[in-house]
Amino acid sequence: MKTLMDSTTATAELGWTVFPWEEVSGYDENMNTIRTYQVCNVFDANQNNWVRTKYIPRRGAQRIHVEMKFSVRDCSSIPRVPGSCKETFNLYYYESDADTATKVSPPWMENPWIKVDTIAADESFSQVDLGGRVMKINTEVRSFGPVSRNGFYLAFQDYGGCMSLIAVRVFYRKCPRAIRNGAIFQETLSGAESTSLVAARGVCVPNAEEVDVPIKLYCNGDGEWMVPIGRCMCKAGHEAVENDLCVLSPNVVHNSVKNNIKKAL
Missing domain, CATH: 2.60.120.260 (Galactose-binding domain-like)
Incomplete structure (x- = not known):
């Protein structure tokens, strides 16, 4: 609001x-x-x-x-x-x-x-x-x-x-910036009617990519996000953590550290 x-x-x-x-x-x-x-x-x-x-x-x-x-x-x-x-x-x-x-x-x-x-x-x-x-x-x-x-x-x-x-x-009313289903949605104004649904395209968080269909959310007349479509999945070697973010998986980090040690020796 x-x-x-x-x-x-x-x-x-x-x-x-x-x-x-x-x-x-x-x-x-x-x-x-x-x-x-x-x-x-x-x-x-x-x-x-x-x-x-x-x-x-x-x-x-x-x-x-x-x-x-x-x-x-x-x-x-x-x-x-x-x-x-x-x-x-x-x-x-x-x-x-x-x-x-x-x-x-x-x-x-x-x-x-x-x-x-x-x-x-x-x-x-x-x-x-x-x-x-x-x-x-x-x-x-x-x-x-x-x-x-x-x-x-x-x-x-x-x-x-x-x-x-x-x-x-x-x-x-407006829908606030949000991260949902692995994607970032920017602040979006509600529509002209109380029943309007305004489509917003999401952008995958870093180290993630879209799967199946383009990811969307809809902003309703009360300024609330609803009707999620699609999602972004973490790329290979990464895993989802809190807030739908993608980080390097522990195994990848461990192997990277081992390789760096070997090179130093």
Whole structure:
């Protein structure tokens, strides 16, 4: 897993573009100070409030994962709240080859923005919880792809809720460099879909050679290696040791030492 953006690491204002959320200092579940965005225009109907992240380079990733931590006010706990009150919000993304967004472009609407999902809270809070300083933080993860431009923006749309967007982490998955079945496989990015399998060719470790079929592994959508095909075997005079490496066998080393002694005599 490789992080592209993490709002909790900011040491100053995040400076995301708002329409018209508010950036404030808040706390995470461990009571660490972080920068958050909040909105609570529940008494006015037909809300359309957006907040947009800064430009996020994708660094070759084809599928993007977004982890969101947020809290939502229980509509039933707000006195005289109208029926338009919501306990959900929408997640969108917009691809771009460069950081060209302005305060009004891309426009605050679906199309050109692409909707990922409507995000609902498992737990909402009430005024009683606030008085007791009890925080009910929800964590949801969504993914989207394929992405092909140099980067993208994320946007969060409130349409009538009372909520705080506490933390946003953006990441992609990859399979790490590994040695399997006598071959070395380099770090490989996961595919564009959650079900994608990306084939990676292995290179035999020193003193080994392929047998039967070309050796492969597949990187799945969770960044895990699977479905090994083929293997590399140690060359004559070598044997496999820990970590699939090939070293000179003891007999070869012994005979080499004996020959060197004979030559010295």
